[in-house]
Amino acid sequence: MVLRSCWKSRHKNSSRPAPRLIRAGLAALFWLCVTQLACGSGAVGETKNVVQKDAEFDVTYNDTVTSENQTIYAxxxxxxxxxxxxxxVRVDVSPQNLESTILFVVRQKQAVLSFQVPLILRGLYQRKYPYNHVGRTLCQPPTRAASETQYFFVDVSTLSAQGTNYQLRVSRVESFTLQRSGYCDRQGQLRHELSLLRYCPVYDLDNNVAFLGMYQTMTKKGAITVQRKDFPRNSFYVVVVVKTEDEACGGPLHFYPLRPDELIDAGNRTKVLDVVVSPAINSEVYVMGMLFCLGIFLSFYLLTLLVACVENKRMNKKRAVLENPADMSPAETGKTPASPYEYGSFADNGSTLSSEAITESATSTDNNYGYMERSLDSVGRSRHESLSSVEEDDYDTLEDINSDKNIVRTKKFLCVSDLARKDKRVLSKKYQIYFWNIATIAVFYALPVIQLVITYQTVVNVTGNQDICYYNFLCAHPLGALSAFNNILSNLGYVMLGLLFLxxxxxxxxxxxxxxxRNDLNALECGIPKHFGLFYAMGTAxxxxxxxxxCYHVCPNYTNFQFDTSFMYMIAGLCMLKLYQKRHPDINASAYTAYACLAAVIxxxxxxxxxxKGNMAFxxxxxxxxxxxxxxxxxxLYYMGRWRLNAGILRRMLHIIYTDCIRQCSGPMYIDRMVLLVMGNIVNWSLAAYGLxxxxxxxxxxxxxxxxxxxxxxxxxxxxxxLRSGERIKCLPLVCILFTAVVWGFALYFFFQGLSTWQxxxxxxxxxxxxCILLFFFDDHDIWHFLSSIAMFGSFLVLLTMxxxxxTVQRDKIYVF
Known part of the structure; x- marks a missing residue:
């Protein structure tokens, strides 16, 4: 309170206050009080004998200090x-004098450094480690003159009444300056901490090295990227600090202390440490990396535009042929759907559309598009006539066949028309919910994630603790506040290719x-029913x-890894749902059920x-x-929804086992589905056993x-x-399949390189x-991002075009599997 009042009075009565002088006076008063209290002169009436000596470098001083005397070395x-x-500054005391503590205070220009010997450092479980040999490094204060003679003092004092012997030696450090692409050998223990400090004093103890600058723990390898903006004086100190125990870097815990106040010998473990300083990449490399990333994915936009132009040209030719069919046969004009396929083991003896239907469909031509049209009544009649080609024993002829799914789905060979009976408008709205739901999930999921990773990055930048985030520090290129800009930039492909797919x-x-x-025949009655809601959801995912x-790569660590994988589960689930929807449009899962299952997975x-981790019960x-x-x-999947999970499920299972397996030993009705499900169960049971x-x-x-x-x-x-059903794969999806398979192979190779692990x-x-292995800017994991985004985009195209x-094939000729 007195100091505050004096400052206010001084500031009021003077037209030009001297804040630097006042701060210097306060600092001197503070350290005088600290020194006096540490030396025991705080007691009233106590006197201390102070001796000042002119000292020299590289000379060892053997002296004794007590509570009644204080020595100052100049x-x-x-x-x-x-x-x-x-x-x-190096200090040694005898191991027999661990009971007496000596305080050393180093006073130099713009810095004061103090430490005690023996030095007691605390480790895990508050274990105490004494060090009777202590060395501290002094920083060089700045000077504006070409050369300047500076003084510093080493004060030695103790509160012990008995005399305590010590050795003091001050020397210059050779090879103190690290040049670019050079190195120096330093002695350090097995586990140590690397730190970069900005200003004086140099904090080089285990309990204070994290106070300033940037720091990280390391065992065999470590790297810190230095940015000029963080060191305005264009210089910094590299400090290597020995950790008191291996547990700080993940080593084993050897033993526990017998008593809380027990002193433990840390041992003498040393190894050679090479400190290498090399220039970082310049702005040209950043620009080349960004241009390379944009160029790769923009090329897919150009390729898509080229394919679209070729396809549009082909369609124009087809329209011209349809508008002038005089010299072509009816089969070549495309006025009727293509003839039925011969379906491998599903050989179909059906016939084509009746001549009446063909004649009726040929009576109407759209002058704008050249496509053949017919009324909805004729479509229904044509569909009914085409169903006459199926043998009667292939389906039940009850009158309620259109309403009773349990009867329709008992056919041995189902067609897509059997599972596409619901109103297409209702189904379209049902599948659009997939897109709107995932869009809503994305907004509410992404906002807190972005806020959290910004907080993580801010904490890293403010505290300098580089152990918070698990980067590949040998290839982590910062930009602004981001510590690893290259890992973030390489994710651009997912966004750009997802937008292109949309x-x-x-x-x-x-x-x-x-x-x-236009009531086009092919769109109404042919092909796999077109529902695009799941495709929109896949692109958004x-x-x-x-x-x-x-966001995850802003600060990858143990607590936010699920950010990187949550939508991977979404993508895998949506792709499986889309595959199932293609042949089962009426009985596919609703968006609410699907997302609830995916939420359970997450x-x-x-x-x-x-x-x-190691929890057997889990x-x-x-x-x-x-x-x-x-x-x-x-x-x-096997019964296509014709079963119920209720109290009678066990009774029905036992009945099926008795009638189908024991009584007559009949084979499965749906062999192909059974083969898939048996293989799926083998794979999943094997994965479950592996995990267990x-x-x-x-x-x-x-x-x-x-x-x-x-x-x-x-x-x-x-x-x-x-392929077994006699269907074929066109050129574009075939190229996509082959290309995607190759890209997936290379992508998985780079994924398993494992540049860091938060486990x-x-x-x-x-x-x-x-x-870095690509353009001095991208590492193996960045290449995984490039290739996996391309592979996912290719996989989506396969699903879209397969x-x-x-x-041009009627749905009652397309089999369900």
Whole structure:
């Protein structure tokens, strides 16, 4: 209160206050009080004998200090403006004098440094480690003159009444300045901490190294990128600090202290440490990296535009042919759907449309588009006539066949027309809910994620603690406040290709709606029913995967890993739903059920990350749930929704086993579906057994592997059954399949490189860090981002175009599998 009053009075009575002088006086008064209290002179009437000695560098002083005397060593040296020299103060005390503590205070220009010997550092569980040999580094104060003689003092005092012997030696440090692309050898213990400090004093103890600058723990390898904006004086100090115990960097805990106040010998573990300073990349590399990233994904836009132009040209030729069909046969004009396929094991003896239907369809021609039209009545009659080609024993002839799904779905060979009976407008609205729901989820999911990662990055920048985020520090290029801009930029492909896929789907949606308005025969009665809601949801999920992956890579760590994988689960689930929807449009899951299941998957992902590491109980519960879910889904798929999960489920299961397996031992009615489900159960049960036995640390990746394996299995089954049914794959989807398979192979190779891992400590994670491999800007994981976004885009295109060959085939000739 007195100091505050004096400052106010001084500031009021003087027209020009001297804040620097007052701050210097307050600092001197503070350190005088500290010194007096530390030396024991705070007692009233106590006197202390103070001795000042002129000291020299590289001379060892052996002295004794007691509570009644204080020794001050005065040093002077010449400081050059263009040369930085290091000064090292070393103190030794006898191990027998650990009971007596000596205080050393180093006073130099613009800095005061104090420490005690023996130095007591605390580790895990408050274990105490004494050090009777202590060395401290002094920083070089700035000078404006070309050279200047500066003084610093070392004060030695103690409160011990008995004399305590010590050795003091002050010397200059050779090879103190690190040049670019050079290195120096420093002695350090097995586990240490690397820090960059901005200003004086140099904090080089385990308990204060984190006070200023940037710091990180390391074992074998570490790297810190230095930005000029963080060091306005164009210089900084690199400090290597020995950790008191291995546990700080992930090492084993060897023993516990017997007593809370027990002193533990830390031992003498040393190794050679190379400190290498190399220039960072310049702005040209940043520009080249950004142009490369944009160029790759813009090329897909150009390629898509080129394919669209070629396709439009082909359609114009087709329209011209339809407008002038005089010299062509009826089969070549396209006025009727293509003849039925010969479906492998599903050989169909049906006939084409009746001549009456052909004649009727040829009576109306659209002058604008050249497509053939007919009334809805003729469409219904034609469809009814085409159904006459199916043998009577293939379906039940009851009158309520159109309303009773249990009768329709008991046909041995179902056609798409049997599962596409609902009003297309109702189905279109049902599947549009997928898009609106995922858009809503994306908004409410992304906003708190963005806020959280901004907070993480701010904490890293303010505290300088680089152990918070798990980067590949050997290839982490900062930009502004972002610590690893290259890892964020490489996610641009997900966003750009997701947007491109949405544009492609929108174009197809518009073309299909125009065909429906014209009552086009192919759009009404042929091909796989066109529902684009799931495609819109897939494109949105791909864009959100890019955004959330970028957010995760702002500060990748243990607590936010689910940001990077949540929409990967969404994408895998939506792709499987779309595959199933193609042949089962009426019985596909609703958006609410689907997203509820995906939410449960994400919930288990979070539980696995938090509780799954080495927890046997969790893995047992998860494996049981995994197997039960597989069985329930298999039953749903096999019976196409014709079963109920209620109290009588066990009774019905036993009845089926008795009648079909024991009594007459009949084979499965739907062989193809049974083969798929048996393979799926084998794969899922094997994955469940692997998780239960190995209990992998990365549960999120394990869960994602389950989703991807099931998707690939279903995808392969769909293609095999499509070819087995006599259908063909057109040129564009075939190229997409081959291209996507190759890209996925390369992408997975780079994914498994493992440049960092949050399952280990930050120091252990840095052992996996590697240098950039592409344009000196992108690392292996960035290439995974590039390739996986391209592969996902290609996979979406395969789903979109795979059944284009059926666009002219009536739905009662397209089989369900």
């Amino acid at each position: 040093f002077n040296h010449t400081v050059s403006r263009n040369k930085t020299e290091g000064v090292r 544009l492609i789907v929108l174009k197809r949606d518009i073309v299909h709606n125009r065909a429906l308005v 791909l864009m959100m995967e890019g955004l959330l992956s970028a 919930f288990f992902s979070v539980l696995g990350v938090v509780f799954g 893995w047992i519960v998860f494996s049981v749930i995994h197997i039960l879910a597989t069985l329930l889904l298999s039953t749903q 036995i190995e209990r992998p640390n990365d549960f999120a990746s394990y869960l994602l592997a389950i989703a991807i394996c099931n998707l690939l299995l279903y995808f392969a089954f769909y293609i095999i059954m499509k 280990k400590t930050p120091a252990e994670s840095r052992e996996h860090n590697r240098d 059944d284009d060959d059926l666009d």
